[in-house]
Amino acid sequence: MNYRHIYHAGNFADVVKHIVVARTIDYLKRKPGAFRVIDTHAGIGVYDLSSDEAQKTGEWKDGIGRLLDADLPGDAAALIAPYLDAVRAANPKGGLTAYPGSPAITRHLLRNQDRLTAIELHPADAETLKTHFAGDFQTRVIALDGWLALGAHLPPKEKRGLVIVDPPFEREGEFDRLIDGLVKAYKRWPGGTYLMWYPVKNRKAVAAFRDALREAGIAKILDLSLDIRAPSVPERLDGTGLVVVNPPYPLEAEMKIVLPVLARLLGDGKDATWRAEWLAGERPAS
Numbered sequence: 191m192n193y194r195h196i197y198h199a200g201n202f203a204d205v206v207k208h209i210v211v212a213r214t215i216d217y218l219k220r221k222p223g224a225f226r227v228i229d230t231h232a233g234i235g236v237y238d239l240s241s242d243e244a245q246k247t248g249e250w251k252d253g254i255g256r257l258l259d260a261d262l263p264g265d266a267a268a269l270i271a272p273y274l275d276a277v278r279a280a281n282p283k284g285g286l287t288a289y290p291g292s293p294a295i296t297r298h299l300l301r302n303q304d305r306l307t308a309i310e311l312h313p314a315d316a317e318t319l320k321t322h323f324a325g326d327f328q329t330r331v332i333a334l335d336g337w338l339a340l341g342a343h344l345p346p347k348e349k350r351g352l353v354i355v356d357p358p359f360e361r362e363g364e365f366d367r368l369i370d371g372l373v374k375a376y377k378r379w380p381g382g383t384y385l386m387w388y389p390v391k392n393r394k395a396v397a398a399f400r401d402a403l404r405e406a407g408i409a410k411i412l413d414l415s416l417d418i419r420a421p422s423v424p425e426r427l428d429g430t431g432l433v434v435v436n437p438p439y440p441l442e443a444e445m446k447i448v449l450p451v452l453a454r455l456l457g458d459g460k461d462a463t464w465r466a467e468w469l470a471g472e473r474p475a476s
Contacts, residue, residue, distance in 0.1 A: 195358070199237035200250030200289035202456040203430035205257055206416050207356065207387050208295050209448060210432055210441070212273040214352050214383060215299045217438035224303040225350040228343055230336030231357050232293045232308035234315045235322040236280055240287050250289060256455050258286055266451040269444050272299060292354050293319065297329055305348065307332065309339045340371045345379035353379075355386040364388075365399040368433075369406060376408055376435065383436045390429030393421055403433060403469045410471035412437040414445050419458040433469075442466055 198204070218225045239250050254277060262270060276298040280290040290298065293308040300306060306329045310316040316333035323329040332339070336355070344353070353375065357364050368386055375384065390396055403411055417429030434441065449464035456462070 195233050195237065195291065198249050199291065200239060200254040202249075202253040202416065202418055202452075203387070203389070203427070204289070204291075205253045205456065206414070206430050206449075206452060207385075207432060208276075208292060209270055209273045209452075210385060210414065210434065210445070211292055211295060211352075211354060212276065212299060213269065213441060213444055214385065214434075214438055215296065216272055217440065218350065218352065218383075219299075219301060219304075221350075223350055224301075224305070224348045225352070226305045226307060226346040226348045227296045227300070227352045227354065228307045228309070228339065228346065229293050229296065229354045229356075230309050230339045231355065232310045232319055232331070232336075233291045234310075234318040235291055235294045235308075237289045237291060238287070239289055250286075253456065254289060255286065257452075260455055263451060265447050269448050270451075292356060293329070294322070296354075297323070297326070300328060302328075304328065305346075306330070307339075307343060307346075309334050309336045309343075311335045337367060337371050340375040341378065344375055345382065349381070351382060353382055353384045355384065357387070359389050365395055365402075369399070369402050372403075372408070372433075372435065373406055380409075381436065383434070383438070386433040386435075388431045388433065389427055390415060390417055390431055391425045391427055396431065400469060406470070408435055408470055410436050411469040412442055413465070413467045413469050414449070415465050416449055416452055416456070417461075417463045418453075418456055420461040442468075 276290055276295040279298050280288045296306050308331045310319050320331045323331055412434045415431040419428050422428050445466050453462040453464045
């Protein structure tokens, strides 16, 4: 993928990913104890949708641009509301000229006792992120390879929280790095919740990735995905996936409400599909 996230900010993949981030944080907030969110590939925080880069692709128009003012069914509207509130907070004058990335959405949703560690390798992006969060005692920005953070920064002192892993997939071997990083992190902090993004382009690679996760020795893995069209020839980004380790108890049921709505709104047509599948373990019967 040709990657600087400004080209893709607010696209359908961001919408799905950030709704799941918001739902997970909402769940963590149901207990009074503090938690930490660790974002390993944090980017710059907020993206200017009026920039030349964002306008060049216009991907946001078929993502958050379709969702922000859509007429949503009641159940789905309530579940998506925290995410949309964060997007609107990034646009205080109304309209849609800015899109908050995962660290900005996370920070908007935190309580006073919670903390964010935002990690970014790219030097200029890390500086931009530091500037965005300057003076914010609840947020720590670190210029570091996010893959290293899966070892060095786990477990957090709060012992509760979420790790967001959103690699750019600009190099070969990212699926292998996801699995290796997850296994290493899980050994250090088996009680944490991990949210790991992957693109749906090469279907064989995605199937192999899912198979490898089934054999990874991790107790609870929920796989969520949205394909906005049938497989393209030549390959392009046809879908988006999220692996959630130790997912919040309600997440599966919530996403079975949300994903069909997103398929209808964000899909290219009748070929849009979604899935919520356990790769390891399953939600206990109620």
